[in-house]
Amino acid sequence: MSRLPLDALPEIDTPRIPPAKRRGFATWFASTGWRHLIGVALVIYAAFPLLYVLSASLNPNGTLLSSNGLFSTVGFDSYVRLFDNPQRPFAAWFGNTLFIGLTTAAASVFLGALAAYSFSRMRFRGRRFGLVSLLVVQIFPQLLAVVAIFILLTTLGDVFPALGIDNQLALIMVYLGGALGVNTYLMYGFFNTVPVEIDEAAKIDGAGHARIFFTIILRLVAPILAVVGLLSFIGTTSDFVIASVVLVSPENQTLAVGLYQYVSEEFTSNWSVFAAGAVLAALPVMALFLFLQKYIVGGLTAGSVK
Amino acid sequence: MTMTTRQAPGAKHTARQRTAERFARQAGTGAGALLAKIALLAVLDATAVFAVFTALVRDSILIAVVTGVLTLVINVVYFKRGWLPAKYLIPGTVFLLVFQVFVIGYTGYIAFTNYGSGHNSDKDDAVMSLLQATQQRVPDSAGVPARILADGDDLALLVEREGQLLWGTSESPLAPADPAELEGYTELGFADLLARQQEVTSLRVALSEDPAEGSLRTTDGRTAYPYTSTLIWDEAADTMTDTSTGTVYSDTGVGAFTAANGQQLMPGWSINVGFDNFTRAVSDPSIRTSLLSVTAWTFIFAFLSVATSFFLGLFLAIVFNDQRMRGRKIYRVLSILPYAFPAFLGGLVWAGMLNRDFGFVNQMLFGGTSIPWLTDPWLAKFSVLWVNLWLGFPYMFLVCTGALQSIPEELSEAAKLDGAGPLAIFRLIKLPLLLVSVAPLLISSFAFNFNNFNVIYMLTEGGPRLETSGLNVGATDILISMVYKVAFVGAQRDYGLASAFSIIIFVVVAIIGIISFKQTKALEDLN
Numbered sequence: 001m002s003r004l005p006l007d008a009l010p011e012i013d014t015p016r017i018p019p020a021k022r023r024g025f026a027t028w029f030a031s032t033g034w035r036h037l038i039g040v041a042l043v044i045y046a047a048f049p050l051l052y053v054l055s056a057s058l059n060p061n062g063t064l065l066s067s068n069g070l071f072s073t074v075g076f077d078s079y080v081r082l083f084d085n086p087q088r089p090f091a092a093w094f095g096n097t098l099f100i101g102l103t104t105a106a107a108s109v110f111l112g113a114l115a116a117y118s119f120s121r122m123r124f125r126g127r128r129f130g131l132v133s134l135l136v137v138q139i140f141p142q143l144l145a146v147v148a149i150f151i152l153l154t155t156l157g158d159v160f161p162a163l164g165i166d167n168q169l170a171l172i173m174v175y176l177g178g179a180l181g182v183n184t185y186l187m188y189g190f191f192n193t194v195p196v197e198i199d200e201a202a203k204i205d206g207a208g209h210a211r212i213f214f215t216i217i218l219r220l221v222a223p224i225l226a227v228v229g230l231l232s233f234i235g236t237t238s239d240f241v242i243a244s245v246v247l248v249s250p251e252n253q254t255l256a257v258g259l260y261q262y263v264s265e266e267f268t269s270n271w272s273v274f275a276a277g278a279v280l281a282a283l284p285v286m287a288l289f290l291f292l293q294k295y296i297v298g299g300l301t302a303g304s305v306k
Numbered sequence: 307m308t309m310t311t312r313q314a315p316g317a318k319h320t321a322r323q324r325t326a327e328r329f330a331r332q333a334g335t336g337a338g339a340l341l342a343k344i345a346l347l348a349v350l351d352a353t354a355v356f357a358v359f360t361a362l363v364r365d366s367i368l369i370a371v372v373t374g375v376l377t378l379v380i381n382v383v384y385f386k387r388g389w390l391p392a393k394y395l396i397p398g399t400v401f402l403l404v405f406q407v408f409v410i411g412y413t414g415y416i417a418f419t420n421y422g423s424g425h426n427s428d429k430d431d432a433v434m435s436l437l438q439a440t441q442q443r444v445p446d447s448a449g450v451p452a453r454i455l456a457d458g459d460d461l462a463l464l465v466e467r468e469g470q471l472l473w474g475t476s477e478s479p480l481a482p483a484d485p486a487e488l489e490g491y492t493e494l495g496f497a498d499l500l501a502r503q504q505e506v507t508s509l510r511v512a513l514s515e516d517p518a519e520g521s522l523r524t525t526d527g528r529t530a531y532p533y534t535s536t537l538i539w540d541e542a543a544d545t546m547t548d549t550s551t552g553t554v555y556s557d558t559g560v561g562a563f564t565a566a567n568g569q570q571l572m573p574g575w576s577i578n579v580g581f582d583n584f585t586r587a588v589s590d591p592s593i594r595t596s597l598l599s600v601t602a603w604t605f606i607f608a609f610l611s612v613a614t615s616f617f618l619g620l621f622l623a624i625v626f627n628d629q630r631m632r633g634r635k636i637y638r639v640l641s642i643l644p645y646a647f648p649a650f651l652g653g654l655v656w657a658g659m660l661n662r663d664f665g666f667v668n669q670m671l672f673g674g675t676s677i678p679w680l681t682d683p684w685l686a687k688f689s690v691l692w693v694n695l696w697l698g699f700p701y702m703f704l705v706c707t708g709a710l711q712s713i714p715e716e717l718s719e720a721a722k723l724d725g726a727g728p729l730a731i732f733r734l735i736k737l738p739l740l741l742v743s744v745a746p747l748l749i750s751s752f753a754f755n756f757n758n759f760n761v762i763y764m765l766t767e768g769g770p771r772l773e774t775s776g777l778n779v780g781a782t783d784i785l786i787s788m789v790y791k792v793a794f795v796g797a798q799r800d801y802g803l804a805s806a807f808s809i810i811i812f813v814v815v816a817i818i819g820i821i822s823f824k825q826t827k828a829l830e831d832l833n
Binding site for chain 1: 339357360361364366369390391394395397398399401402404405406407408409410412413416421622625626628630631632633634637639640641642643644645646647648649650651652654655656657658659661663664665666669670696700753757759760763764767786789790793794801804805808811812815816818819822823
């Protein structure tokens with residue numbers, strides 16, 4: 001169990017060695033200057049494509065070719081046209097993505113927390129077997145079984161249309177199948193760090209297991225709930241394989257499916273409209289990500305190591 | 307399942323303590339919580355009863371039984387005193403069992419069938435649709451006067467035969483017209499007939515429940531003619547006979563009616579084909595070559611993706627790990643941006659930038675040349691790796707920075723005192739320590755890239771297509787995108803073969819999993 005101490009990341013600037021006074025350019029370049037050169041190259045590589053999309057989205061009526069002149073024209077026409085196309089209902093895609101992502105995230109957190117609580121706080125026959133099976137099941141990503149998922153939903157849909165192909169509820173339920181495997185383990189470790197004495201004190205005061213879980217434990221483990229919820233949200237919203245197979249009609253689709261079809265069908269002519277869609281689709285995820293970067297990376301690392 | 311709450315090892319509950327605990331628990335559970343529990347279970351049970359009933363009506367015995375059993379188990383668990391762990395585990399477990407464990411097993415089953423285009427359902431459905439699809443007008447048959455009635459989108463056919471009014475729709479066969487049933491329908495006039503001509507000509511009203519008797523159709527909305535199938539279904543002999551050519555098609559066990567010369571009637575039905583999909587994948591040269599090249603590329607892609615992003619990340623971590631350097635935080639935040647950008651969008655944006663004729667790279671960086679970044683097999687492979695590096699290096703950068711900083715400074719200072727140069731310190735001390743902590747992440751990164759569908763599919767859709775292949779696969783396809791394309795892209799869908807390919811991925815992923823378990827000793831850590 002080697003967890004990387006990434007929490008130490010932001011503090012590295014503290015013990016700064018005072019810069020030597022009046023150094024020559026050559027000494028400066030040899031010690032840190034060349035690092036800035038690499039840094040600039042790095043920033044161009046990393047950030048240029050994002051700058052390019054932003055510029056393309058601001059280019060009214062831009063084709064792929066005319067988007068090459070960066071920021072040559074600036075206007076918001078493409079954003080208006082994006083929301084003005086009944087065949088490609090961007091607003092609906094955005095809403096669907098949020099709905100599916102948030103529902104899946106919330107439900108995953110809840111299901112995972114329930115399971116993690118029982119594994120962390122109770123001792124029962126089959127506990128070790130349960131933990132090991134979860135660990136084994138979670139190495140198989142759900143998208144490997146996409147064909148079986150498709151056929152299962154087709155069959156289910158013949159009987160219950162609400163659980164069939166082209167239904168968002170069905171997609172959410174499929175995603176929830178993966179909730180326990182991925183999240184329980186991450187949460188289990190965190191639950192174990194909450195002292196058992198707190199539970200016992202509450203029990204002496206007369207609290208039942210449900211009250212302990214809902215009012216005490218869930219509050220104490222809030223950070224891991226946020227991380228799991230966020231990872232689940234990001235994973236769900238960027239899924240293409242299962243979403244594209246399950247959701248068929250345009251008004252039901254998510255951003256990943258809709259924007260892919262947008263590009264594959266009218267690639268070069270409506271590039272700026274696609275770019276506007278990409279900017280809007282990426283903004284919330286990127287904002288969340290950068291805001292909670294420290295926790296996410298820590299969570300990713302912990303999840304894959306353990 | 308026995309259950310005791312967590313306690314000091316060896317401590318035994320006495321009877322008094324147990325009683326006290328029960329009192330405490332009961333006192334702690336409010337009436338509100340109990341009501342909420344009963345209400346939730348009531349809603350669940352009501353839904354389940356409805357679901358079982360619906361399933362029984364639609365003849366889905368299996369779905370009814372599974373739903374019933376699951377509901378029963380849930381009720382028992384929540385109404386039985388004790389069994390606390392089960393109460394907490396069951397909600398997630400139900401989803402896990404149905405949508406993860408079951409579908410994995412089901413994939414294994416589908417791999418042994420010929421499920422796919424033309425083999426979608428059972429034999430009865432196939433017979434029915436064959437008899438309906440091959441209907442032709444009975445030669446020299448007399449027409450009957452007909453009228454087309456409409457109720458919104460629904461069309462009905464009203465005919466007069468031997469002085470009796472008969473009516474039917476595409477769902478219900480011809481029956482004596484009952485004025486009460488015809489309520490709401492209006493007759494289509496000439497203009498409506500023209501406007502809805504296509505709907506009218508495709509309307510077919512079966513003469514009876516037996517599809518072999520044929521149907522009535524009309525082309526002009528005025529006269530209807532009887533149509534019968536050119537095929538005759540002999541249930542006892544299990545054969546289909548084509549009356550126009552006299553060919554006899556029989557069920558030879560391949561999932562379709564097959565003539566003596568090998569010609570098949572489509573649609574067929576899905577059957578168990580044993581190891582056919584697997585032997586086909588190995589013995590059919592056009593499938594074998596594409597499977598081999600795709601598998602090889604999957605490994606190369608995953609390996610190179612991990613290697614390039616790790617080395618770039620490590621290099622950057624070293625470069626920016628100098629405390630004398632200013633502005634490191636800014637560089638770090640800006641370079642994390644690609645990691646925060648949704649991967650599917652990254653692929654689509656790069657696909658535009660690398661476009662051969664209009665893309666930014668060719669137009670602006672290479673002065674208007676037409677370099678086929680995404681359409682030449684080798685350049686496409688390079689582009690896929692390049693874009694995946696863009697998406698993946700920030701993670702390795704973060705991870706390596708963290709790992710480097712967690713190595714104690716004392717080690718390198720001690721080595722310096724012993725006369726080691728900076729390179730030797732890095733190679734002999736820092737790198738081995740770093741690899742120890744990063745190795746598990748490299749393995750999981752490999753497993754992730756092994757199934758990294760999004761970057762491949764959004765950038766190249768797996769193309770350019772392999773010309774030698776009998777399947778719709780291309781030079782940059784990895785196994786998972788091949789599965790997707792064989793199963794869901796194009797007219798010819800082959801779920802059986804796609805599932806057989808999935809099995810290969812399952813095996814590889816399982817092996818990677820075993821390696822990573824050994825590496826992290828995660829299983830031994832469980833207590």
